[in-house]
Amino acid sequence: xxxxxxxxxxxxxxxxxxxxxxxxxxxxxxxxxxxxxxxxxxxxxxxxxxxxxxxxxxxxxxxxxxxxxxxxxxxxxxxxxxxxxxxxxxxxxxxxxxxxxxxxxxxxxxxxxxxxxxxxxxxxxxxxxxxxxxxxxxxxxxxxxxxxxxxxxxxxxxxxxxxxxxxxxxxxxxxxxxxxxxxxxxxxxxxxxxxxxxxxxxxxxxxxxxxxxxxxxxxxxxxxxxxxxxxxxxxxxxxxxxxxxxxxxxxxxxxxxxxxxxxxxxxxxxxxxxxxxxxxxxxxxxxxxxxxxxxxxxxxxxxxxxxxxxxxxx
Amino acid sequence: xxxxxxxxxxxxxxxxxxxxxxxxxxxxxxxxxxxxxxxxxxxxxxxxxxxxxxxxxxxxxxxxxxxxxxxxxxxxxxxxxxxxxxxxxxxxxxxxxxxxxxxxxxxxxxxxxxxxxxxxxxxxxxxxxxxxxxxxxxxxxxxxxxxxxxxxxxxxxxxxxxxxxxxxxxxxxxxxxxxxxxxxxxxxxxxxxxxxxxxxxxxxxxxxxxxxxxxxxxxxxxxxxxxxxxxxxxxxxxxxxxxxxxxxxx
Amino acid sequence: xxxxxxxxxxxxxxxxxxxxxxxxxxxxxxxxxxxxxxxxxxxxxxxxxxxxxxxxxxxxxxxxxxxxxxxxxxxxxxxxxxxxxxxxxxxxxxxxxxxxxxxxxxxxxxxxxxxxxxxxxxxxxxxxxxxxxxxxxxxxxxxxxxxxxxxxxxxxxxxxxxxxxxxxxxxxxxxxxxxxxxxxxxxxxxxxxxxxxxxxxxxxxxxxxxxxxxxxxxxxxxxxxxxxxxxxxxxxxxxxxxxxxxxxxxxxxxxxxxxxxxxxxxxxxxxxxxxxxxxxxxxxxxxxxxxxxxxxxxxxxxxxxxxxxxxxxxxxxxxxxxxxxxxxxxxxxxxxxxxxxxxxxxxxxxxxxxxx
Numbered sequence: 001x002x003x004x005x006x007x008x009x010x011x012x013x014x015x016x017x018x019x020x021x022x023x024x025x026x027x028x029x030x031x032x033x034x035x036x037x038x039x040x041x042x043x044x045x046x047x048x049x050x051x052x053x054x055x056x057x058x059x060x061x062x063x064x065x066x067x068x069x070x071x072x073x074x075x076x077x078x079x080x081x082x083x084x085x086x087x088x089x090x091x092x093x094x095x096x097x098x099x100x101x102x103x104x105x106x107x108x109x110x111x112x113x114x115x116x117x118x119x120x121x122x123x124x125x126x127x128x129x130x131x132x133x134x135x136x137x138x139x140x141x142x143x144x145x146x147x148x149x150x151x152x153x154x155x156x157x158x159x160x161x162x163x164x165x166x167x168x169x170x171x172x173x174x175x176x177x178x179x180x181x182x183x184x185x186x187x188x189x190x191x192x193x194x195x196x197x198x199x200x201x202x203x204x205x206x207x208x209x210x211x212x213x214x215x216x217x218x219x220x221x222x223x224x225x226x227x228x229x230x231x232x233x234x235x236x237x238x239x240x241x242x243x244x245x246x247x248x249x250x251x252x253x254x255x256x257x258x259x260x261x262x263x264x265x266x267x268x269x270x271x272x273x274x275x276x277x278x279x280x281x282x283x284x285x286x287x288x289x290x291x292x293x294x295x296x297x298x299x300x301x302x303x304x305x306x307x308x309x310x311x312x313x314x
Numbered sequence: 315x316x317x318x319x320x321x322x323x324x325x326x327x328x329x330x331x332x333x334x335x336x337x338x339x340x341x342x343x344x345x346x347x348x349x350x351x352x353x354x355x356x357x358x359x360x361x362x363x364x365x366x367x368x369x370x371x372x373x374x375x376x377x378x379x380x381x382x383x384x385x386x387x388x389x390x391x392x393x394x395x396x397x398x399x400x401x402x403x404x405x406x407x408x409x410x411x412x413x414x415x416x417x418x419x420x421x422x423x424x425x426x427x428x429x430x431x432x433x434x435x436x437x438x439x440x441x442x443x444x445x446x447x448x449x450x451x452x453x454x455x456x457x458x459x460x461x462x463x464x465x466x467x468x469x470x471x472x473x474x475x476x477x478x479x480x481x482x483x484x485x486x487x488x489x490x491x492x493x494x495x496x497x498x499x500x501x502x503x504x505x506x507x508x509x510x511x512x513x514x515x516x517x518x519x520x521x522x523x524x525x526x527x528x529x530x531x532x533x534x535x536x537x538x539x540x541x542x543x544x545x546x547x548x549x550x551x552x553x554x555x556x557x558x559x560x561x562x563x564x
Numbered sequence: 565x566x567x568x569x570x571x572x573x574x575x576x577x578x579x580x581x582x583x584x585x586x587x588x589x590x591x592x593x594x595x596x597x598x599x600x601x602x603x604x605x606x607x608x609x610x611x612x613x614x615x616x617x618x619x620x621x622x623x624x625x626x627x628x629x630x631x632x633x634x635x636x637x638x639x640x641x642x643x644x645x646x647x648x649x650x651x652x653x654x655x656x657x658x659x660x661x662x663x664x665x666x667x668x669x670x671x672x673x674x675x676x677x678x679x680x681x682x683x684x685x686x687x688x689x690x691x692x693x694x695x696x697x698x699x700x701x702x703x704x705x706x707x708x709x710x711x712x713x714x715x716x717x718x719x720x721x722x723x724x725x726x727x728x729x730x731x732x733x734x735x736x737x738x739x740x741x742x743x744x745x746x747x748x749x750x751x752x753x754x755x756x757x758x759x760x761x762x763x764x765x766x767x768x769x770x771x772x773x774x775x776x777x778x779x780x781x782x783x784x785x786x787x788x789x790x791x792x793x794x795x796x797x798x799x800x801x802x803x804x805x806x807x808x809x810x811x812x813x814x815x816x817x818x819x820x821x822x823x824x825x826x827x828x829x830x831x832x833x834x835x836x837x838x839x840x841x842x843x844x845x846x847x848x849x850x851x852x853x854x855x856x857x858x859x860x861x862x863x864x865x866x867x868x869x870x871x872x873x874x875x876x877x878x879x880x881x882x883x884x885x886x887x888x889x890x891x892x893x894x895x896x897x898x899x900x901x902x903x904x905x906x907x908x909x910x911x912x913x914x915x916x917x918x919x920x
Contacts, residue, residue, distance in 0.1 A: 042710065082898070086901055089568075090901075091568075092901050092902075093901075095710060096848070096897075096901060097898075099651065099845075099897075100894060100901060103845065103849070103890070103893070104891075104897075104898055106890070107887055110885070111885050111887040111888060114885030115597075115600060115601045115884070115885050118885070231715065234711060234715055234718075237710075237711050241708070278725055278726035281725075285715045285716075285718045286719060288711075288715050289711075289712050289715050289716070289719075292707045292711055293701055293705045296705050296706040299706070310568050312567050370802075390802075390804075391800060392803070392804065393802075395802045396802075403800055408794070408796050409796050409797055409800040410797060410800070411797055412789075412790050412794040412798065413794065414789075414794070415789060415790060419790075423790065423798075423801040423803075426786065426803070432783050435782050436783070437782065437783060
């Protein structure tokens with residue numbers, strides 16, 4: 001018990017929590033935007049992979065770090081567009097389309113990586129994002145290391161929480177997106193394009209998801225590995241329900257998750273001898289399921305989620 | 315037409331839903347044999363939950379549903395069907411048929427334990443098709459045939475399919491929820507005739523409708539539902555009932 | 565303006581033509597990545613065909629690869645017919661394999677005609693448990709089974725690691741994380757001499773026939789289809805929805821578990837953590853390509869296995885990444901989805917005013 005308290009009081013633990021939470025923040029926000037518009041996007045796992053690979057590849061080819069971020073975002077938008085076309089105008093099963101996009105994006109990424117780098121035994125490295133050292137603030141005790149030694153992408157993620165909240169709750173666009181996920185007929189009756197809003201939401205949401213992937217290869221690590229996304233996308237889908245589709249709660253959920261993950265890594269070194277490591281490794285996934293089961297009963301799904309809408313058919 | 319003993323009795327039935335539209339409070343009613351009880355009301359005043367409770371789709375918060383004095387365990391439609399309640403659902407496309415399955419399969423949807431169409435869990439295809447063809451003639455269901463998807467039927471023919479299913483089971487009680495809504499004159503007249511025939515045979519019928527003409531022409535007794543409360547009307551006077559439907563005390 | 569209208573007929577041309585056409589389109593589209601990778605496109609296709617039909621061995625390898633895909637394809641098809649989104653076949657496969665190894669490596673000494681059925685029974689039961697849990701969480705708590713089955717895949721894989729490093733570890737395995745070998749009399753007999761194709765294939769085809777029969781001719785299958793096509797009407801008609809979903813979950817999980825049994829007791833002989841290169845996920849594609857028909861699963865599993873085996877041998881010959889196979893397979897899923905749309909709907913040009 002004393003060890004846990006010691007861990008919880010250490011600044012490095014909280015810094016790690018925020019770092020682990022960053023890709024999840026991007027992913028949950030992206031999934032949230034898609035689902036608010038009425039479309040489940042199970043392409044998320046593959047879009048993470050695509051973002052991680054393409055962002056890294058762009059940097060490796062010399063596009064620069066922010067160039068890589070942009071490339072990752074575009075890659076996410078591209079795969080999101082495929083999902084959008086399949087599910088919105090064509091109205092196909094969102095489950096199957098999403099899984100199809102995940103498999104497609106993953107295989108495109110893996111194939112491209114292998115084709116570009118056929119015979120490398122150890123993956124090449126790039127110079128990743130460095131922690132933003134802010135004079136004075138970074139040197140503050142506790143707060144300094146936790147907040148002011150994170151990379152720019154973490155700051156971008158936190159900024160996005162605010163931006164998505166603002167757009168969803170304070171702008172006409174956000175109201176329209178929420179309406180199209182609840183009652184597309186009413187949106188259509190007002191002369192707005194249901195297709196346009198949904199496709200737009202999926203494309204933007206998918207771009208955000210891809211940034212979560214890019215964080216992995218451009219900030220958390222400095223190289224691309226096969227299987228590095230490792231279910232983070234699926235965890236985001238669970239977290240959206242846990243966060244009841246609210247950006248603020250999504251941040252809290254991702255942070256809690258990050259904290260839990262950071263704790264299990266530290267616990268592993270503390271009590272690793274007594275408990276099999278696998279218990280700690282499985283903990284994040286078990287936690288996601290538990291969170292889902294707890295949240296599912298009171299979850300208020302966007303009412304038109306999973307329901308295709310066709311113009312001219314009521 | 316002489317009335318007989320009670321078929322259905324609702325005893326202080328209360329359902330507390332998440333909104334006013336989805337709630338009813340202290341509903342009492344009795345339907346007798348050889349009787350059509352009309353429940354008039356504008357949609358959204360609790361008809362749907364009342365119908366769902368009698369259909370076994372909703373568990374009442376309190377109160378009892380009694381069929382021939384037996385208390386129905388009511389949150390299970392199969393018990394309700396077996397007890398002898400036939401239901402014509404409000405939304406025939408959503409609750410009435412499985413559109414992707416065939417007309418013949420939809421004919422037996424509520425009767426899967428019948429030994430005539432299955433034995434030891436295996437379906438008898440010939441018997442099912444024969445059953446469908448017989449009923450299609452008897453109830454005048456027209457469409458592209460027993461093996462076509464039910465979704466290809468017109469609204470009127472879907473309703474006739476449901477009528478066939480319900481009336482063939484010779485139910486003690488029939489719950490008809492907005493049974494003629496959206497139908498053409500011919501199909502609507504057919505529905506009305508079937509309900510009258512069932513009354514003749516001895517069934518009790520609950521007819522829920524927004525259509526006051528329909529209620530007035532078919533019902534032996536009339537009640538009005540407004541804001542989740544059910545009130546008996548002693549008259550067939552159009553104006554009085556109309557006012558009650560709008561919530562004005564008569 | 566273009567309007568979408570449902571077609572009034574389900575013609576056979578569409579239901580058989582669409583998957584075949586989609587598969588062909590996906591194969592043709594593979595020329596794009598081939599060209600990207602700098603391989604001569606036509607030669608590559610020839611190599612791919614040779615990899616499947618070039619020799620008796622090549623063909624038997626394709627059949628070997630198709631076997632687990634039939635099981636996972638059936639697992640997905642049955643569950644999806646009930647609109648139960650079992651994306652967890654990968655995990656259930658490993659549960660089946662672990663159970664097979666647990667009973668088949670010496671705990672139980674018995675002749676083949678007893679041991680083999682016991683191994684199959686335990687494998688299927690373990691797979692079922694892996695799907696019953698998420699089905700229960702869905703019916704009882706409303707937890708979305710897509711997410712729970714996906715996450716369970718990761719949990720089961722971690723559990724597998726633990727088992728292979730602990731209780732199931734082969735003491736004679738020189739420290740490798742692998743299980744002891746299944747007893748000889750516990751193995752599914754091979755079908756051809758000196759080939760790897762084994763009787764798991766026959767079991768898979770038999771399962772497909774049984775599944776098809778049950779789906780079309782049994783009350784169980786009737787209820788499953790009714791719940792899947794319209795859960796509201798099914799419930800209204802007195803069909804017990806939760807019980808039906810649970811039944812679909814048991815069957816689906818058992819089939820996925822059988823995939824694991826077949827791989828470990830038919831092919832490998834012992835269990836490692838790379839037993840399945842994603843058979844569970846590929847099963848979803850197999851099922852979709854088959855239009856969720858069990859008989860169709862047999863055919864589409866043969867196709868997907870051909871792509872995998874053909875692309876594997878082609879990539880070795882041409883020096884192209886073997887991820888090409890995954891690319892073709894996932895493309896065929898997207899193609900069949902789009903094709904399925906045009907089989908069900910037609911686009912109708914309407915005047916700008918929009919009559920009716």
